[in-house]
Amino acid sequence: MSLINVTNLSFAYDGSYDNIFENVSFQIDTDWKLGFTGRNGRGKTTFLNLLLGNYEYSGNISANVSFEYFPFQVANKENNTIDVISEIFPDYLHWQLMRELSLLDVSEDILYRPFASLSSGEQTKVLLAALFLKENSFLLIDEPTNHLDMTARKLVSDYLDSKKGFILVSHDRAFLDNCVDHILSINKTNIEIQKGNFSGWWENKKRQDNFELAENEKLRRDINRLTDSARRTNSWSHEVEKTKKGTKNSGSKLDKGYVGHKAAKMMKRSKSIEKRQQTAIDEKSKLLKNLEDADSLKISQLVYHKDRLAELENLSIYYDEKMVSTDISFTIDQGDRIALMGKNGSGKSSIIKLICGEAINYTGTFRKGSQLKLSYVSQDTSHLQGNLTDYAASNLIDESLFKTILRKLGFSRVQFEKDMSAFSGGQKKKVLIARSLCEQAHLYIWDEPLNYIDVISRIQIEELLLEYQPTILFVEHDRMFSEAIATKIVNI
Template sequence: MSLINVTNLTFAYDGSYDNIFENVSFQIDTDWKLGFTGRNGRGKTTFLNLLLSKYEYSGKISAKVNFEYFPFEVKNREINTIDVIEEICPDYVHWEVMRELSLLEVSDDVLYRPFSTLSNGEQTKVLLAALFLKENSFLLIDEPTNHLDMNARQIVSGYLKSKHGFILVSHDRAFLDNCVDHILSINKTNIEIQRGNFSSWWANKELQDNFELAENEKLKKDIQRLASAAKRTSDWSDRAEARKIGFDPTKTEKSAGRRPYEAAKAKKMMSRSKSIQERQQSAIEEKSRLLKNIENTEKLKISQLDYHSDRLAELDDVSIFYGEKTACRGVSFNIEKGDRIALSGRNGSGKSSLIKLICGEDISYTGTFRRASQLKISYVSQDTSHLNGNLTGYARENDIDESLFKAILRKLDFSRVQFEKDMSDFSGGQKKKVLIARSLCEKVHLHIWDEPLNFIDVLSRMQIEELLLEYTPTILFVEHDIEFRRNIATKVVEL
């Protein structure tokens, strides 16, 4: 066991006026299994790169371990997998490699195949196994679940549960709950560490948020009371001062004798007024310190067009082919208005092919497929590589309301600064939010989303869940986040 010490860490990218981290200090035990969470764009990957000494920063990071980053960059993907493992860990022991692959349910024949021929899931498992073979290393695991189906996520989560000494960036709640014992969270104003899994951290956060909201309501009432009292006191003081100034020395002695009394009273009133105003200002300052880490998760909205028929699409014994290869076979289901259908299956089982068929692409198939005439569909793809240029141009190209589009992005935690940036510079999660915001702006009868939550932070996932549960749109989706599917799907089609 040793400690990773972060002391007064401050960092901003070149040309930026805003610090991503400012005087941040904390300690990490190298035996911990840390889940790393925070909204998109807060700096999770940046922090991992700072640990790897990729950027210059002020402050100090000290550690007695070597940091290793996942995903490891394989420069020559055509070499055999065993050679990739040797590149990562030159002094590996063969039986240890076999043990790790067995734990990850990967057959040993992958070792003698070119790395490029492995599936995304197999590549993820091999790289994790190789990195954990390295001695005196602390792994920085950046979103390993994005290319894993539900079965593979359960296997990798169980594998990580048996390990220690890592930071895991993931937005899959069930995945985190199973394999971490501490949570490192980037909040709006600080970084904090709590013992426990994601669910316990979230429960504690909700308690803290509710406490701060209650304190804020009490404080607002107190400020209103102080303001009213200060106004009354100010009025008394003004009236007393007016009487003092308006004193007429030609009046009787008895009247004249009241002047010192009026002056003293006015002075006392002025003093009380000033004291109350100071208390009011102090209360306002106290209020400004509250609500510092409460996240803004405003409700999203969706408005689908009504279709004149209840049935939007029908598939009966559909099989899809690419030349000699069969993508899927014997698929039957209907899409009815109000359905929220989850397509489920291992990677390569044909989910994306079915989506393409329903969206109208020219695909070879057998069986019966009917789609309602003039059906309008909004499609969110897995791929975000095509996003470039600014948001204004993107809204214009897609013929959507720019104001609504940007309002949705604001609710998904985009800062106004992002509106001026090129989309190619966005984080992976921010790019997916662009696709979802565009889809929510489109006037359609059916939404089809293919792995929409890849890279998207937990709070935004919860916002999207709330949206789909409140407005109950007709949607067909592929998503490997178990919690999301469990909460949203009214039907599950297993491939």
Template sequence: MSLISVSELTFAYEGSYDNIFERVSFQLDTNWKLGFTGRNGRGKTTFLNLLLGKLEYNGTITSPVSFDYFPFAVEHPEYLTYEVVNEIYPDYEHWRLQRELSLLQLSEDVLYRPYETLSNGEQTKIQLATLFLKENHFLLIDEPTNHLDLHARQLVSEYLSRKSGFILVSHDRAFLDHCVDHILSINKTNIEIQKGNFSDWWLNKQRQDQYELNENEKLHKDIKRLTEASRRTGQWSHEVEKTKNGTRNSGSKVDKGYVGHKAAKMMKRSKAIEQRQQAAAEEKSKLLQNIETSESLKLSQLVYPKSRLAELDHVSINYGDQTVCQNISFLIEQGDRIAITGPNGSGKSSLLKLILGEAIPFSGTFRKGSGLKISYVSQDTSNLRGSLSDYAREQDIDECLFKAILRKLDFSRLQFEKDMAWFSGGQKKKVLIARSLCEQTHLHIWDEPLNFIDVISRMQIEEVLLEYRPTMVFVEHDREFTRKIATQTVELRG
């Protein structure tokens, strides 16, 4: 057993007032299959960069193994794939690479194609296969599922379940459950490690949160009771003290020594109650620090005057001589939540763009209701820059509601002052989703909305969609999200 040791790690970006990590200490076994989770902006990618030695920090990180990062930068994507592999690991043995490709169900002929012509899924598999060829290396795998279709995710998950010695950052619950045996979580106030998969960690977290909520309620009642007791005792002490200067029954003189002793005794009792109250308050302050806020979001969708919003009848989409999908037929009716599924390249995004009204070449029949208002969440976030306030005005949405939704999706108020160009990938996706939830629309069309978005935010988004039941058509490779949200599925086979 070899250990990666992190001791008293403290780090903040230059110019920032807040530490991302402050005196953090823990140990990782180099044989673990470690899932890495935490809300967007908590420092997952930053921690990986610290392990790689890319950032200066206080404290110590010691490791008996070297670190490799996925995805690695490909300097010459025009090279044949085997040449790209050779640049990353010149000493690899070809038979071992063949074995890894076989496990990933990838044919050897991809090695002799230009790397840039490979699909996202093929590139992901080639990179993982190359990195796992290295010995005495610990892999830092950063969100490998982005842009992978369901079939590719399942293959990569099966592959990783056979491996060990890695940290895996992923927000796909089913993916994590299948291929990790420990969870490293960045919470609000600490970092913790638990044995088990994501579902085990989430169940334990819910139990701990509920325990703390119950303890918080009990201590709150204790503090209230002790406060009232302290106030009553203080009043009694004051009243007794006043009698020192008065008279007793039948005008007899007051025994000031007795009264003073009695008042002091009551004051002592009052102080003891106050101390117990303070101790209970301090104990209460230790609770609830790592409970993630998951407040409900609000969505108001316009009601279309007709039950049917759109219809596709034997639609095929063709780009020149290439048919990307064919004979697609389905209705979009009020309240439907339709998931479009299929492998990458099967025409899912093209189908969404056709419904949006873009000039997509197609045959068959496509009808869309007149005056239909559609809100679109694109895969692309590269155009987001400037302030959130300016963006809200440009999009003609309620700025207060927009920011309230972002607050509930774990945006700090400090984020509201930043340029969106500096947001993480997950934070940018949350901006698009929050904007869509604010728009007055009849139909939501979302194209892979959850890429980069953390698990807890995904659960919040699920909750609002299940509560308000908007009409929507979406493409999403998160199996749990699709299973919970979709009322029907349209599968494209490519």
């Protein structure tokens, strides 16, 4: 066991006026299995790069271990997989590699196939196996789940649960709960570490947020009450001050000592109220700094003139005359929230493309309602570039609503000035989802919409779909999300 000490860490990118981190201090035990969470764009990957020494920063990071980052960059994917592993870790022992591959349910024969021929899930597993060959290193694992189906996620999560000494960036709640024992969270104003899994951290955060909201409301009422008291006291003091001058022709003698005593009491009371008021304001200023903007989202769905929107019957899909899926039958009716499930490569995306009108080779029956309006969110975000204003105009959506949704999903206003090509993976996915939410449609089709998207935004989207109950067909490997949303599950 050794410690990683972070002391007074501050960092900002060149040309930026805003610090990503400012005077951050904490300790990490290198035996921990640390889940790393925070909204998109907060600096999770940046922090991993700081540990790796890739950026200059102020403050201090001290550690008696070396760091290894996942995913590795594979320079030549046409090489055989075993050669790719040798480039990553030349001194590995073959029996150790076979042990790790066995734990990840990967067969030995893939070592002698070109790395490029492996599926995305197989590539992820191979690179994880290579990562854990490196002993005496603290491992930085950045979003390993994005190319894993639900079965593979459970397998990799169990694999990581058997290990220790890593930071894991993931937004999949079930995945994190299964394999971490501490949570490192990047909040609005600080970084915190808490023992336990993600669900425990989330419950504690909600309790803290609710306490601060209640305390904030109490202090707001106190400040208003004290302000009113101060106003009344000042008014009384003014009236007492006027009596010092006496009343003309009153024929009575003024007791100036009594009046002075009364004025002094008023002054003391005024000072006391002012002090209590300032104390309440100071206490109020300490609250809500890490309360996330998680306002509810809205959707405006069109109503189709028939209950049934689409129907697939005994459908088989082919690629280059090779059947990839067979005997698919299901219907899409208004109000359905359908989760398409199945292993990667089973044909889920092909079904989505077929419904969206792309040319797909198939046999069987496919019917779709006429004049059916669709809103589609694709897996791919590589086409996003340019500014958000032009993007809204080119997609014929309301710019104000579009940006309001992005704000609710955690975008800062400074992001609106940036080119979309500079956005993080999660921010790009939010652009696609925000566009879809702005579109009026009969059917929403989302293909792995949550890749790279932070947990808080996932929960917002979950709550939106449960509240407004749009008709939606989706592919998503986040088990908690799918189980919460789906009214119907179609296994491919």
